[in-house]
Structures are given as C-alpha cells and as structure tokens.
Amino acid sequence: MKITLRIWRQANKDAQGKMQTYQLDNVSEEMSFLEMLDLLNEQLTDQDVEPVAFDHDCREGICGMCGVVINGAPHGRYNSPVATTTCQLHMRNFKDGDVIDIEPWRAGAFPVIKDLAVDRSAFDRIIQAGGYISVNTGSAPDAHSTPAPKREADKAFDAATCIGCGACVAACPNSSGMLFTSAKIAHLANLPQGQPERRLRVKAMVAAHDENGFGGCTNVGECAAVCPKSIPLESIGQLNRDLIASLFRGDGRTIS
Amino acid sequence: MPVATTSATPSLSVHQRALRSNVVKKAIMAVTGLVLITFLLFHMFGNLKMFVDAEAYNHYASWLHDDILYPILPHGWFIWIFRVVLLACLVGHVYCAASLWRAARHARSSKYVHAAHRPEQTYAARTMRVGGVILLLLVIFHLLMFTTRSVQIGFDSASTPYEMMIGAFSLENWWVVLIYAIFVGVVCMHVRHGFWSAFTTLGANVGPNARIALNCLAYFVAVLLFVGFMLPPVAIMFGMVN
Amino acid sequence: MTTTAPDPALSYYTLGEEIHDTKAPGGPIEKKWPTRQFEAKLVNPANRRKLTVIIVGTGLAGGAAAASLGEAGYHVINFCYQDSPRRAHSIAAQGGINAAKNYKNDNDSVQRLFYDTVKGGDYRARETNVYRLAEVSASIIDQCVAQGVPFAREYGGLLDTRSFGGVQVQRTFYARGQTGQQLLIGAYQALERQVNAGTVEMHTRHEMVELIVHDGRARGVVTRDMVTGAVEAWLADAVVLATGGYGNVFFLSTNAMGCNVTATWRAHRKGAYFGNPCFTQIHPTCIPVHGDTQSKLTLMSESLRNDGRIWVPKRAEDAEKDPRQIPEQDRDYYLERIYPAFGNLVPRDIASRQAKNMCDEGRGVGPEVTEVTQEGESRQRRRGVYLDFSDAIDRLGKKAVEAKYGNLFDMYEQITGENPYEVPMRIYPAVHYTMGGLWVDYDLSSSIPGLYVCGEANFSDHGANRLGASALMQGLADGYFVLPNTINDYLSGAPFEKLDERTPAVAEALSSATGRIDKLMGIKGNRSVDSFHKELGSIMWEYCGMERTEAGLQKAIELIRELRSEYWSNVKVTGAAEDFNQALEKAGRVADFMELAELMCIDALHRRESCGGHFRRESQTEDGEALRDDEHFAYVAAWEFTGDGQKPTLHKEPLEYHFIELKQRSYK
Known part of the structure; x- marks a missing residue:
C-alpha cells in the first residue's frame, strides 16, 4: 500500500x-x-x-x-x-x-512534549489525590475475611480496566477527564474495601481533576465511545452520585 | 487520607474544594434547569387553555397574576415570588454555564487540524452553549412582548391576554410566528440534551437501560414542549381560533 | 555428550572462586525466613526518614518496594522510563498469580508450591529463596485484595482460582485475562499514596544510565531525563534495581518496546555478578511473526492450553491446506501423543521445543519463509502450529468458550484478521521472560553492598524455567515482603559518608554517562539503531534461542563481536542529545544488549547440559528430552565483568538440595 x-x-x-x-x-x-x-x-x-x-x-x-x-x-x-x-x-x-x-492528544492538561508525545502526569496527580485504599503492606486481613458480591465485584473490574491512556480527554469537546476519574471512583466504590474512604476520595479526586486543568463533563459520551477498554459512561453517573451525596455528609476528617 | 499535592488553593479544605468543583456547578445547572423545564411544562399547559375559550384563558391569566395562594398570600404576591425564583434559577443556570464554558475553553487549549470526529455528540448537545445564548435573547424578547408589553405587535396596552395572543400570531404577523417557532425549536433542542444531562449529572444514569430511558424521556419532553407551544400560534395563524 | 571432551568455552572466560549465599540462616527450611527476619538489624522509625533509597523501576517489584519502603518511613526516590509508573510491563501479564492458599482444599501447601517451582525450574533455583517465595505467597493475595484488586470471584463472594501449566492443583488467582494489570494498578495506587504523603519522590521519563559505586558500596545512580536530555546524579544510602528482564536482546519478544538491560548491565559493569544469563523462557503460545517489519510479538495466554488442542498435519504436503479440510486421521496432536499424562499442559519449555521440532521437520503451517540453519544451509520452513478450539466449541458451545477466552480471541482476530472461532489459531513460541539476572543472595543483595535487585531483574527463584503465574508472585513477594524486611539490615549501618558531584566516584559516573552519549551522537554513521537491533536479535534467536549448539554459539559470539564493532563505527543517531530523542534512548540500550548478548552466548556455551529453557543439542535423552548434568552443572553461574575486551570471570554458586531430591523431570 x-x-x-x-x-x-x-x-x-x-x-x-x-x-x-x-x-x-x-x-x-x-x-x-x-x-x-x-x-x-x-x-x-x-x-x-x-x-x-x-x-x-x-x-x-x-x-x-x-x-x-x-x-x-x-x-x-x-x-x-x-x-x-x-x-x-x-x-x-x-x-x-x-x-x-x-x-497528538490536544488538551491544556496534556501539554505536547514533542511531536505526538504529550505529558499526561495530570492523571497521576488525580490518583495521588485519593485514588487508592489506604492499607500498609503487611496489615491486610485474610483475603476471604470480607466476601465481595459478584455483581459489584464485576462492576469494579469493568471500571478498573482503565489503562489511563487519555483518549477520553482527547475526544471530549471540553477536555474533561471525568471518565478517567470516575473509572477509579467506580472501581473502588464497588468494593467493600473501598468504603471507608469513599466520601473523602471522591471529593479529593474531583477537586484535583479540576485543579489540573480539565474541563467539566457535558454528558455527550464521546469519551466512552473511543475508550479502548469500553469504560461505561455510567461510571460518571456513579461519580456524580457519590460526590453529591458526600457533600451532605461529613468525611470524618477535620483538617485538609 | 491526605489531599492532592497540586491544590491550587491549598488553604481550602477538601470539602471546600469539592464544593467549588465543576461537578457541583453542573449539579446547580441540573437542578435549576429542571425547575425551568417544569415551569415550561406548566406554561405550555396553561397556553392550551386558549382552546377552551377566551374567557377561560383570560381568567387563567388573571388567576396567575393575582389569585394563586390567596388568601395565604395577599393578591398578586405569588407571581413576584415566582418570578424571583425563576430569575434566581436562570441566573444560577447562566452563571454556572458561563463558568463551565470558560473552564472548557481553558481546558481545550487548541483545536484539531483534522476536524474532530464526534459521532456521539448530538446536534442539540453541540449547540447547548450557542443555543443557550440565543435562547436568552429570545426570552428577553418574549418577556418584552407578552409580559411588559413594551413591544406591541398586533395588540395594544388595553388588549386582554387572549386578544394579545390572537393579534400577535395572526396571519399578517406570520414572521412573529416564525420567530416564535425558532424560539420554541431552540428551547426544545436545549431541553433535549439538558433533560438527559441534568438527570445524568444528578446520578440517574445507572446503566445502559437508564441511559436509553433518560434519552427517550428527554426526546419525549422536548417534542411535547414543541407541539404544546406551537399548537396555539399555528391554530391562530390558520384561523382555527379567533 | 561427554563433559570430559575439551571445552571450547574455556577460551572465552576464566574461572574464579566459588561463591555462596551467606545470608540464609541454618536450621529447618520453614524456620529460615522467620529467623532471618529476627536476626536482621533494624532501623529506628525516627531515623528512617534520614535515609534515602533509590528504586529504579515501578513494576510489581519496584512499585511494591517503593510503596512499602515509603510507608516504612524511608525517603524513596523512584524512577521509571515511562511517562507514568502505571505503565511498567508487569501490566501485560495475563493469566494469574500463584499462591499457596489451599482455598480449594486440594492438598495445596507451601511445601507443594515450593516443590512445583523447584521442579518446574528444572532444579536450577536456590532452595531457600524458593521456599520463602512460597511462604509469603499467601500474604500477597491478602495484601492485593485489601488494596482493592478486583480478583475473579465466585457467586458467594469468595475468590475463584484456576489451574495452570505444570501443576495439579488450582492455586492461580486471576482477574480475567488482565491479572498483571490489576496487580500493577494496586501497587501503583499504593505508590501514588506515598507520593502524596511525601515519602516517595517520583521521577518519570528518567532512565538510569549509570550506577555510582563509592568505597565499595552502591551509593546512587546517574539518570538521563528523557524530556530534556539532562544527565543528573542522584545519591542515596542504598539502590534497588527492579528493572525487569532483558528479553528484548532478541529484538522480537513479548516484552514492551522499552524493556532493556541497561540498568542491570551498568550495575554488572560496576561489579554486580550476572547470574545465569542464558536462561531465557520461550513461551509456546504467541502469535507468529508476520513479516520483517514486525516490532513485537504478542502472547496468547497459557490458559488457552486448558481447552485448545495443539496440532500439525501428519504430512508436510498438507501444510498449505485449509486446516478445516484436513481430516482427523491426518492430524498429529503431538503434545498429547508424546506426553499423555500432561498433554497440552506440559511446561512452557517443553511445549515450545516440540513446536520447533515439528516445524523443523517441515510440518509447520502458515506462510513459508526462507531460513538459514546453524550449519549454514538454506531451507524453506513454515513457522507455526495450530491451536484448535473446535473440540472445545463442540463440547462446551461457542458461548461458553467466548465467556472464558473472548477477550483473547478478539485480540487474536484484531492482530491477525482471522476469526479463531472458525479457523484454528496459528501460534509459535516467542521470547517471553528471562530467568537469568543479577545475582543476589537470600537478602536480594547483589554482589555490590547496598545494591539490591528485585523481580525479574534478579536471577533468584525460577531456575532454568519459570512456571506460569509465578512471575507476578515473585515480583510482589520481593517488593512487598522480602526487600522491606532485609534492606534494613544493611541500612542499619547508614547513613554513610556524604557525597556530592565532586566526589570522584560521582564525577566518574557522570562523565562516563555523558561520554557514552556523546560518543553515540558523534558516530554519525549510516545504519539506524533498529537495523542493528534486528540483526542482533536474529543472531540470538538463531544461535542462542530454543536450541543451542557448541559450534553455533561460538559462531554467534564472533558475529556479535563483529556487529558490535560495526555498531560503534557506523550507527546513526539523529537529533540532539539534549532533547527528547528516542533514537538516542534506543542507541544506548542496544549498545548494552550487544555486550549482554555475548555474555549470554558464553554462558550458554559453558553450560554443557540441557536444563529447562536452555537446550543444548548435544545433551538430550534418546527421545529428545533435555538431559541435565547434575554432577557438573548443579550450580548458578555468576559472571563477573572484568573490563571491555576482557574475558569474564565465572563464579560458581553450588546448588545444594537438602529438602528436595534431584530428579530428572518427566511429564510423560
């Protein structure tokens, strides 16, 4: 050819x-x-x-x-x-x-480094804000001590397959990173281990998302359409629910 | 759990930073937008009163102005409370929209040379912002015409609400009907995406079925509004009501 | 073959003193690790933040170690060459992770996992390390579940397991076909938590190009910032390398494009011994090469061998036929024929070698390619065998097969354009993993004090062949549980003398790094880096691949030396040194591969036995199986670098089996 x-x-x-x-x-x-x-x-x-x-x-x-x-x-x-x-x-x-x-991906949050290579470290910073479960090495209970319902575990898996490539941001007319952020929220919110930090996590990650220069979501769905791992658009619904609910309840933390 | 190391406003707590987030602005847009859609549905239903007869319609209009919630409230108070609430919704909606628009412009630093291919984005969704601005201008025109009567086309200050409507939408003022049709069309497109988006923002999109249901409902409400609002002027223009 | 014949390898190396692991304590094997943990000296929590540990690599081993040492309170500086720690190649592991949980009540135990691993490795791994690996395996699953790794679950909410090649219990935990991804994301999240907490300083797009050794201790690294080209020295009290394997020496492998040997090779040149470099794993089920522009090979999970049947036509004439037109009686299900007990689930080294044998006989399938044999003859061969699911589809239904393997089938179709539900898959072995790596003791310390090596980068646990689902186990065991409990013994002697850029050792490392970059940029030859890399890869694949011979390996060493000298006079590196320059990155890596390749061939030449993935044509049983020579080769070959153009020195670490009896492996 x-x-x-x-x-x-x-x-x-x-x-x-x-x-x-x-x-x-x-x-x-x-x-x-x-x-x-x-x-x-x-x-x-x-x-x-x-x-x-x-x-x-x-x-x-x-x-x-x-x-x-x-x-x-x-x-x-x-x-x-x-x-x-x-x-x-x-x-x-x-x-x-x-x-x-x-x-290259075009988004203010992903500056071009050279030609087609861009800097996606903003994604890491969103995870740093709270995209994890706080468990120190060695302090875990037996894996079977908390059964996880299969339906939720499967949902968590679907969201956890996100590869953090940034295609969602590149496709979004607003350069929003909501699909990426919500994939981590949905992954951890659907597991029993993710519950203790659930409220503070969503607040911290959403705040970090905006502060890193991503735009807001307008629910058009371009992100999910190009996602190589088919992260579902519902993840964003989950993030929205969790965030709104968390705003009406304390997060058990007095200092930031 | 510590917070982001990159906080632009490190003096704020996580809760405060989350309160200032785009998601919260969108939630405000969603709630205010849904209030405005509810208002539109009632407004549309009231307009259809004109198909009963002139007296019913005029009576409805004066009830709106003077009698709602009487005697809990004195005559004519409700309408002002109602206007203030609607105005607050509109201001909140527009303010958040402008703020999100600014954020999006900032976030999308440059355009693709090869036009971005975005098949998921409906025409309605793509034109939300431009449509919103057009809508705002047309709402002002609409209020100047029918609420303050500053612009009088086919009626005068002494006309009853019914006469006002018959006069404005008569065949000789066909262009008023045309502008009105555009107005209602823009409203309905805005509602089409806005309705779905509002529910999604509030977390109602729980799965593929919910997505279908919400989108169908959005189309239904948009079409209902278009038909409901266009029936009176079209009927008047073609002389089916006089 | 007779080991008494004159050994031509002797002209390539010198024999040094024997070495031994001095860290594993005595006593019964199940007491060794607790004893070591007790005896290791500790660092007071208040003193930890004053100590700096550099960790290179963010895969399962590096990421887990950085997170764990950060939690412990050390000041950790972590590097990776990718743009995010989440992209390390551990992410590509598909099948699963072994753990001796015995959740299936099928007689599994630490003892059995230990035994299976030693046997699977063809008795060339160190007993003490493997036992500890089996011991901590169960804690790995606990840790990962607590981190939110979404392992597959049964409807009751408990974890599901499946079986894997080479074992008879179900101890493999999995997350669909993406176990590595999920485990890595778990470690990555733990790592980012520490970045946020301020204990870990993360530097992405930084490649380690030199090790700093001062006063006999590893004290830091030199990195090149891949965005700006800046070469910087980083100083610490200890250095941990978790930089993965060197399969890319073959150019085509299942490794990521950026996987390289530079970090470990630079450490080797500074004195770290390289253990068993010739032990490479060739994975039997990969998508065959499609042409000479191919850049990498893609693995199809070993789990496919649970239901897929491997065959070739009985007659070479049938090779061109549509496989669906070949009747049952004309097919040779060779693994089921030769190994009735294990059938299609024999260990990887055996499945790979038999596929090669079938194709060598002329019964391979797929496009015909011209190749030159080790003896220099030109011949036409097809390099592929069928992995057929038609039986499974008939038995279980297409739906069930889709549910089990759907994502793999889709991947196959995307790459080859053929639908595996209709036409049998074509597969062929490909380089996948390297059991060899820097030599470490029980504490994972290399032969340079203060230099620790974790995960695939070390040589320790898999002997001459790794079992499926054990790489993830080893990476996480090293990173989460072993290193954080051994490095303190060394760090208790810290802080060490303060260094800066004027310290001779630091200045020397910096100037050697920049000197090499300048040299590569200055050659301005005519051949691209990739063309050299491809040529090196084809030499290695031909002579140091699935079947190795004395004459072939000697020839390979000559070819490598010629290629290397051409490289340093004729390579073309475009662009500038102080810029984002991918050609320069590759050039540095290929230069190191060229040196490693020679050592691999020398190691393969000196090991005049067959074991696991190392198959010497001269050492086989009557029916063509690998024939070990325990009398002469039951040792780890730890190679010492002695200077450019000098013969390397071989140090033997004898392998003593006190708890497992040495036996010839049989899967028949």
Missing part, C-alpha cells in the same frame, strides 16, 4: 507546531499502525530527518502509553471495527492511497 501521512510536528512544548506531509510506500496490511510509523521513522532516519516522536511501550493494548488522534478520532477509533488502542489498530483497516492525519 501507498499511504500519505500528515503528521503534527512540534519541536518542544513551547514551539509552534504544524502538519507535515510524508509519503510512505511498502506499507503492508499486517502491520500495526505503530509499525507503520516505525517504517516511516526508518525512512526519515535514512534521509537524515529526525524521526517522529511518539509514545508507545507494550504494543499489546494494555499499558496505555500509546495514543494519537487519527483522522480526528483518538486511537483511530472510527477506522477500526472495534474499540482499540493505537498499537492494536492495524493497517488492514486502511486502503491504498489513503491520506491519514495524525495529531
């Missing part, structure tokens, strides 16, 4: 970026999207042009490191028949002669 690529090139965080066009021959259908970019980078290296920077690691759709916007959709969601990460998108979904536009 012959493919025309238009790729966002930006030297660093503060530089002005622009789309650059490249021609790529010898693309095979079996290649993954990132292998196609590898091929481009080999070609650019040969031509003494600096390769395109893009984040990637496991290349099996689980680490959440990769992610670019392909033809206006995170992870090329609408070029793929199923929910996917960029690394699991394959070139058989494209045709000979296609023009493919590749851009």
Whole structure:
C-alpha cells in the first residue's frame, strides 16, 4: 500500500507546531499502525530527518502509553471495527492511497512534549489525590475475611480496566477527564474495601481533576465511545452520585 | 487520607474544594434547569387553555397574576415570588454555564487540524452553549412582548391576554410566528440534551437501560414542549381560533 | 555428550572462586525466613526518614518496594522510563498469580508450591529463596485484595482460582485475562499514596544510565531525563534495581518496546555478578511473526492450553491446506501423543521445543519463509502450529468458550484478521521472560553492598524455567515482603559518608554517562539503531534461542563481536542529545544488549547440559528430552565483568538440595 501521512510536528512544548506531509510506500496490511510509523521513522532516519516522536511501550493494548488522534478520532477509533488502542489498530483497516492525519492528544492538561508525545502526569496527580485504599503492606486481613458480591465485584473490574491512556480527554469537546476519574471512583466504590474512604476520595479526586486543568463533563459520551477498554459512561453517573451525596455528609476528617 | 499535592488553593479544605468543583456547578445547572423545564411544562399547559375559550384563558391569566395562594398570600404576591425564583434559577443556570464554558475553553487549549470526529455528540448537545445564548435573547424578547408589553405587535396596552395572543400570531404577523417557532425549536433542542444531562449529572444514569430511558424521556419532553407551544400560534395563524 | 571432551568455552572466560549465599540462616527450611527476619538489624522509625533509597523501576517489584519502603518511613526516590509508573510491563501479564492458599482444599501447601517451582525450574533455583517465595505467597493475595484488586470471584463472594501449566492443583488467582494489570494498578495506587504523603519522590521519563559505586558500596545512580536530555546524579544510602528482564536482546519478544538491560548491565559493569544469563523462557503460545517489519510479538495466554488442542498435519504436503479440510486421521496432536499424562499442559519449555521440532521437520503451517540453519544451509520452513478450539466449541458451545477466552480471541482476530472461532489459531513460541539476572543472595543483595535487585531483574527463584503465574508472585513477594524486611539490615549501618558531584566516584559516573552519549551522537554513521537491533536479535534467536549448539554459539559470539564493532563505527543517531530523542534512548540500550548478548552466548556455551529453557543439542535423552548434568552443572553461574575486551570471570554458586531430591523431570 501507498499511504500519505500528515503528521503534527512540534519541536518542544513551547514551539509552534504544524502538519507535515510524508509519503510512505511498502506499507503492508499486517502491520500495526505503530509499525507503520516505525517504517516511516526508518525512512526519515535514512534521509537524515529526525524521526517522529511518539509514545508507545507494550504494543499489546494494555499499558496505555500509546495514543494519537487519527483522522480526528483518538486511537483511530472510527477506522477500526472495534474499540482499540493505537498499537492494536492495524493497517488492514486502511486502503491504498489513503491520506491519514495524525495529531497528538490536544488538551491544556496534556501539554505536547514533542511531536505526538504529550505529558499526561495530570492523571497521576488525580490518583495521588485519593485514588487508592489506604492499607500498609503487611496489615491486610485474610483475603476471604470480607466476601465481595459478584455483581459489584464485576462492576469494579469493568471500571478498573482503565489503562489511563487519555483518549477520553482527547475526544471530549471540553477536555474533561471525568471518565478517567470516575473509572477509579467506580472501581473502588464497588468494593467493600473501598468504603471507608469513599466520601473523602471522591471529593479529593474531583477537586484535583479540576485543579489540573480539565474541563467539566457535558454528558455527550464521546469519551466512552473511543475508550479502548469500553469504560461505561455510567461510571460518571456513579461519580456524580457519590460526590453529591458526600457533600451532605461529613468525611470524618477535620483538617485538609 | 491526605489531599492532592497540586491544590491550587491549598488553604481550602477538601470539602471546600469539592464544593467549588465543576461537578457541583453542573449539579446547580441540573437542578435549576429542571425547575425551568417544569415551569415550561406548566406554561405550555396553561397556553392550551386558549382552546377552551377566551374567557377561560383570560381568567387563567388573571388567576396567575393575582389569585394563586390567596388568601395565604395577599393578591398578586405569588407571581413576584415566582418570578424571583425563576430569575434566581436562570441566573444560577447562566452563571454556572458561563463558568463551565470558560473552564472548557481553558481546558481545550487548541483545536484539531483534522476536524474532530464526534459521532456521539448530538446536534442539540453541540449547540447547548450557542443555543443557550440565543435562547436568552429570545426570552428577553418574549418577556418584552407578552409580559411588559413594551413591544406591541398586533395588540395594544388595553388588549386582554387572549386578544394579545390572537393579534400577535395572526396571519399578517406570520414572521412573529416564525420567530416564535425558532424560539420554541431552540428551547426544545436545549431541553433535549439538558433533560438527559441534568438527570445524568444528578446520578440517574445507572446503566445502559437508564441511559436509553433518560434519552427517550428527554426526546419525549422536548417534542411535547414543541407541539404544546406551537399548537396555539399555528391554530391562530390558520384561523382555527379567533 | 561427554563433559570430559575439551571445552571450547574455556577460551572465552576464566574461572574464579566459588561463591555462596551467606545470608540464609541454618536450621529447618520453614524456620529460615522467620529467623532471618529476627536476626536482621533494624532501623529506628525516627531515623528512617534520614535515609534515602533509590528504586529504579515501578513494576510489581519496584512499585511494591517503593510503596512499602515509603510507608516504612524511608525517603524513596523512584524512577521509571515511562511517562507514568502505571505503565511498567508487569501490566501485560495475563493469566494469574500463584499462591499457596489451599482455598480449594486440594492438598495445596507451601511445601507443594515450593516443590512445583523447584521442579518446574528444572532444579536450577536456590532452595531457600524458593521456599520463602512460597511462604509469603499467601500474604500477597491478602495484601492485593485489601488494596482493592478486583480478583475473579465466585457467586458467594469468595475468590475463584484456576489451574495452570505444570501443576495439579488450582492455586492461580486471576482477574480475567488482565491479572498483571490489576496487580500493577494496586501497587501503583499504593505508590501514588506515598507520593502524596511525601515519602516517595517520583521521577518519570528518567532512565538510569549509570550506577555510582563509592568505597565499595552502591551509593546512587546517574539518570538521563528523557524530556530534556539532562544527565543528573542522584545519591542515596542504598539502590534497588527492579528493572525487569532483558528479553528484548532478541529484538522480537513479548516484552514492551522499552524493556532493556541497561540498568542491570551498568550495575554488572560496576561489579554486580550476572547470574545465569542464558536462561531465557520461550513461551509456546504467541502469535507468529508476520513479516520483517514486525516490532513485537504478542502472547496468547497459557490458559488457552486448558481447552485448545495443539496440532500439525501428519504430512508436510498438507501444510498449505485449509486446516478445516484436513481430516482427523491426518492430524498429529503431538503434545498429547508424546506426553499423555500432561498433554497440552506440559511446561512452557517443553511445549515450545516440540513446536520447533515439528516445524523443523517441515510440518509447520502458515506462510513459508526462507531460513538459514546453524550449519549454514538454506531451507524453506513454515513457522507455526495450530491451536484448535473446535473440540472445545463442540463440547462446551461457542458461548461458553467466548465467556472464558473472548477477550483473547478478539485480540487474536484484531492482530491477525482471522476469526479463531472458525479457523484454528496459528501460534509459535516467542521470547517471553528471562530467568537469568543479577545475582543476589537470600537478602536480594547483589554482589555490590547496598545494591539490591528485585523481580525479574534478579536471577533468584525460577531456575532454568519459570512456571506460569509465578512471575507476578515473585515480583510482589520481593517488593512487598522480602526487600522491606532485609534492606534494613544493611541500612542499619547508614547513613554513610556524604557525597556530592565532586566526589570522584560521582564525577566518574557522570562523565562516563555523558561520554557514552556523546560518543553515540558523534558516530554519525549510516545504519539506524533498529537495523542493528534486528540483526542482533536474529543472531540470538538463531544461535542462542530454543536450541543451542557448541559450534553455533561460538559462531554467534564472533558475529556479535563483529556487529558490535560495526555498531560503534557506523550507527546513526539523529537529533540532539539534549532533547527528547528516542533514537538516542534506543542507541544506548542496544549498545548494552550487544555486550549482554555475548555474555549470554558464553554462558550458554559453558553450560554443557540441557536444563529447562536452555537446550543444548548435544545433551538430550534418546527421545529428545533435555538431559541435565547434575554432577557438573548443579550450580548458578555468576559472571563477573572484568573490563571491555576482557574475558569474564565465572563464579560458581553450588546448588545444594537438602529438602528436595534431584530428579530428572518427566511429564510423560
């Protein structure tokens, strides 16, 4: 296949970026999207042009490191028949002669580092605010001391599959990180172990979400539609319920 | 459990920071929006009184103005309390909307070169903010016309409410009907996304079935409002009521 | 084969003194760990915050260790090369985690997990370490559940378990096909809690490029900031490496693209012994290579072998046929034929080697590729075998198969474009895990005082072959329970002399790191880093892969040396050193892989026996099984670096089995 690529090139965080066009021959259908970019980078290296920077690691759709916007959709969601990460998108979904536009996640909370790589540390800061259960190593009771109802445990699992890639933010017209934040809320709120800190957790994470520069949710659902792990939109409902309920009850903590 | 290390306002407690969050603003928008939708439903129902006869309609209008909750409240008090509540809802709604809009503009730092492909976003959802502004302008026009009677088209200061309606929506003022239709259309689109979004913000979206149910209900309320509000002017324009 | 024949490996190394683990106390095996915990010196809680521990890596071992040491009150500085600690490659583990809970009432016990692990590792692991691993395994599950890891549950709300290859009990806890992800997120959350508490200082997108050794102690690391290119020294009282395995030396593996040996190799060059580098695990069920632009291989969970049947056509002529058209009598279910007792669930090394044998015979399936044998002959072969679910679908129904393996089937279809419900999957072995790693003692201390090594980065627990679902167990055992109870013994002697950038050891480490970067940037040759890496990988796969020979390994060493010298004169690294530069990152890693590759071949050459994943063609039984030589090779090979271009020194740590009897493994 012959493919025309238009790729966002930006030297660093503060530089002005622009789309650059490249021609790529010898693309095979079996290649993954990132292998196609590898091929481009080999070609650019040969031509003494600096390769395109893009984040990637496991290349099996689980680490959440990769992610670019392909033809206006995170992870090329609408070029793929199923929910996917960029690394699991394959070139058989494209045709000979296609023009493919590749851009980084665009959001104020995710500044571009270089070309297609962005800084997603804001996600870590949201987790730091309260996305955990406070249990020190060695202090855990026997695993069977608290049975967890299967239905809730399954719900918790569905939310816990979030890979933190940031596609939800990239797709959202408001650059909101609500799907990501609510996935952690829903994961921990559906387990018995998550109950003691439930109220303070949702308050702290929601506050951290806003303070890190993400926008508000307007319930349009673009996030869930592009999510490679199909985190359900209901998670946001859970977050909203938990937050509103928590505001009417003390969190048992007197100092911040 | 300690709080975020990145707090922009470290002097506030977690509770206070959460109170200032976008989710709370959205909850305020949801509650105020639902109050306004409830008002619209009653308003629409009242308008349909005109199909009974002129007297019934005029009586309804004067009851609204003077008699509700009488004698608990003196004559004419309720309408002012009601107006203050509605105005407060509107101000709260608009203030939160503006604040969230600002947050979103700040959050979405730059646009995609290749237009973002967003198939989930309905036209109604995409136009909430622009639609909201248009709506605000049309509401002002609507109030100037029918509440303060500052703009008189097809009626004068002495007209009864019924005459006012017949005059404004007569065939020769077809353009008033057209503007009104646009107004109601924008209202209904706003309600279409707003209704679903309000319930979701308040946590009612508990699963895929709830999502379907809330969306269906939102369409139902929006269509009901459109039909209910458009019936009187259309009937008047085509001379079915006079 | 006879071990009395002259050993050509001797020209590649020198023999040093024997070494021994001095930390495991005497006494009965079940008393060793409690005794060690009691005897280890402690650090007063008030003094801990004055002590700094550097941890490199944020996977199960590193993340768990950083969180636990942070909780204990130490000042922890944690590094990872990814953009977030949550992305470490532990996240990709699919199947599950073993623990001797005996929740299934099926005679499981610490003793049995210990035995299975030693036997599975083909008797090349240290008994004391493995016993402790089995001992703490149950606490891991407790810890993870308390953290909110959503393990699979039965309807009654209690934890579900399943069985895995090489064992006869159900002790594997799992979270659908994403156990590694869920465990890592648990550790990541615990880590972020400590970041918030201020005990852990997290530095993402930082790669360790040098170890600082002062006065015989590991005292810090040099990192390169992958965003700005800044090279910085970080000082501490102890250094912990939890940097994973080195499977990417083969270029194609199931490892993440960024997995590398640099941290451990730099430590090796500074004096840490490298244990059993040639022990690599080739996983039998991976999606086959599709072409020469392939960048990585994808694993299909071992759990698929519970219901899938592996076969090849009986006749080579049938290889091109649609598999559905090949009648039952023309199929060879070779694992069921050769190993009737374990069938498709034999350990990984055996399943992999047999797949290779079938394809070598010309009965492989899939596209035909031209390959050159170790003897230099060119031939046409197909590299793939069928993993067939049609029996399971007939027996259980498509729905049930979908419920069990749906996500794996979807993944397969996404990658290959073939529907495994209709057509049998094609699979082939691929490099997956490295049992070898830095040599450590019972305390997980390397041969450099103050340098500790956890998880896959050390050599300790899996011998010559790792059993399924044991990697997660070991990573978390090391990070949560072992290291936090042993490192205090060393830190009780701290704080050590204060260092700064002018200290010769620090200055030397900094200048060696920058010097290497400058050298790589300055070559300005004609070949990309990836082209070298691919060539290195194909040498390693051919000569140091599933089957190794004396002549082949010698040839490989020559090829590696030639490639390495070309590398340092002809590699092309674009961009600038002080910038986000992925070509430079790769260049540094590949340079270290080139050195490691040679040591792996020397280790494989010197070990003139077959054991676990290390199969020497010269050492096999009459029916082609791995033949161990306990008399000569029941030891850990701990290699010491002696200088560039110098022969490495081999230190043998004899393996003594007091509690388990040495036996030839049999799964027939």
